[in-house]
Amino acid sequence: MLPFGLVVLYVKDIAASTHFYRGLLGTEPVESSANFVMFPMPPVMLGLWVQDEVKPAPAGGPGALELDFTMDSAKAVTDFHAEWVKRGFRIAQAPEKMDFGHTFVALDPDGHRLRVLAPNPS
Structure with missing residues (x-):
C-alpha cells in the first residue's frame, strides 16, 4: 500500500x-x-x-475538491453549522439528512467544499 x-x-x-x-x-x-x-x-x-x-497546470476549478470532517452525531453537525454561520463561512448546503447521514457543506475562499457529516450508524 x-x-x-x-x-x-x-x-x-x-x-x-x-x-x-x-x-x-x-x-x-x-x-x-x-x-x-x-x-x-x-x-x-x-x-x-x-x-x-502549479506545474503542470491543474485541470478543474473551484469546488472540484471536497474535504470531509466526520462527526459522531447529527447534533455535532448542527452545532458546527451554527458556529460556521456565525464566523461568516459561505454555506453551500444547509444541514440535511442524506442517504449516507446528516451533513452540510461550506466553502473556503476558493470554493473548495468543506463537508461536515455524521455518517449513518452501521
Whole structure:
C-alpha cells in the first residue's frame, strides 16, 4: 500500500487561504513560503499552493475538491453549522439528512467544499 500524507488545494490568494485555514483548523502552518503553506491535519497534512505556480497546470476549478470532517452525531453537525454561520463561512448546503447521514457543506475562499457529516450508524 502506498503511504498517503498530503492533500493539496490550489488557491488564488495564499494569504487569504492561510488566514482561513488557520482559523478553521486552529493551528499554525508547519511550512510557509511565498507560494505554498502546509498545515498539520492529522493523520495527513494540508497544503495550499498558489494555482498559478502549479506545474503542470491543474485541470478543474473551484469546488472540484471536497474535504470531509466526520462527526459522531447529527447534533455535532448542527452545532458546527451554527458556529460556521456565525464566523461568516459561505454555506453551500444547509444541514440535511442524506442517504449516507446528516451533513452540510461550506466553502473556503476558493470554493473548495468543506463537508461536515455524521455518517449513518452501521
